[in-house]
Amino acid sequence: MRWDRFFDDLEDQLASEWEAERAALDSEAERLRLSRVPLRDRLAALIDRDGASAAPSFEMRDGTVLVAEVSGLGADWAALAPATSRSGAVIAPLGGIMSIGMPQPDLLRSARPVGARSSLSERMTLGFALRDLVRRRVAVTLHLVHGRTLAGTIDRAGVDHLDLALHDPGVPRRADEVTGHRIVPFEAIAWVRLEGGATTR
Template sequence: MRWDRFFDDLEDQLASEWEAERAALDTEAERLRLSRVALHERLAMLAAADATSPALSFEFADGTTLRAAVTGVGADWVALLPAEGRAGAVIAPFSAIAAIGMPHHEILRSARPAPARSALADRLTFGFALRDLVRRRVGVSIHLGSGRALTGTIDRAGADHLDLALHEPGAPRRAESVAGHRIVPFSAVAWILVEGTSSVL
């Protein structure tokens, strides 16, 4: 009888050790998976949120904090819909995002395995998004990392910079209303408000 109990205890101990070892392996596998997760994957998970999800708090290099929902993710930029303030969509390069605030359950959801990303999304660079704004001739407010804001219309977008015709916000780009021109390196951009639209691309 005592031998039966001894073997039962031994069997329980082995099962417990096996469960602990399996849990440790699962934890290590999850740590390894998380070490490979990129920001664009987490933002893509946040873009898939339903309408009841709370607005996130985006802090940018210029010191601005925007409450917004993620509406799209490119190769190196994110599209946002602000929850308040002036109407329009926002695009921001990943490099200008200082922090993203959200409830803990959203942080956990964003870290889940993301669905496969299309090859097209990897080709939609920040420059590509800006060239689309050039084509549409929409007014923008470009917020620089220095804290300054420039308003106008993007005339051209190169590989790593843009040409901006300066004019009053909301005014169409006409030669007589242009107050000057600026070349702006992409690296100087914190975020861009695209006037009069709720989506980018």
């Protein structure tokens, strides 16, 4: 009887050690997986999240804090839908996001593995998105990293910069309304607010 108890104790001890070792291996595997997760994947997990909790808040490089839902992702940018309905949609370069605040359940969910991603969206760079705004003639406000804003319509978008025709927000892009032009490198842009529909030349 004593030997039976002795072997039972040994088996329990071995099982406990095995579980502890397996938990440690699982933890290490999870740490390794998380070390390879890019910000883009964390943001992808927030698309179509349960809207019952508070919307994430995005602190941008210019100091602005945007409370918004992630509505889409490109290769190096996120589309944000501000929580206030009167605000226009936002294009945020991933490099322009300084921090993201969210409820803990969303934070934990964003760290879980994401499903298959669209290879097409991974190829849509910031330049691609801005060239679409050129085609649509959408008025924008560029929020620059040093805190200044420029309002107007993007006339051209290159690989790393854009040409902006300056005019007042809400005013169509017409030659007599344009007050100047700027070349703006993408790295100077903290975020872009879309101000409305198509404008005319």
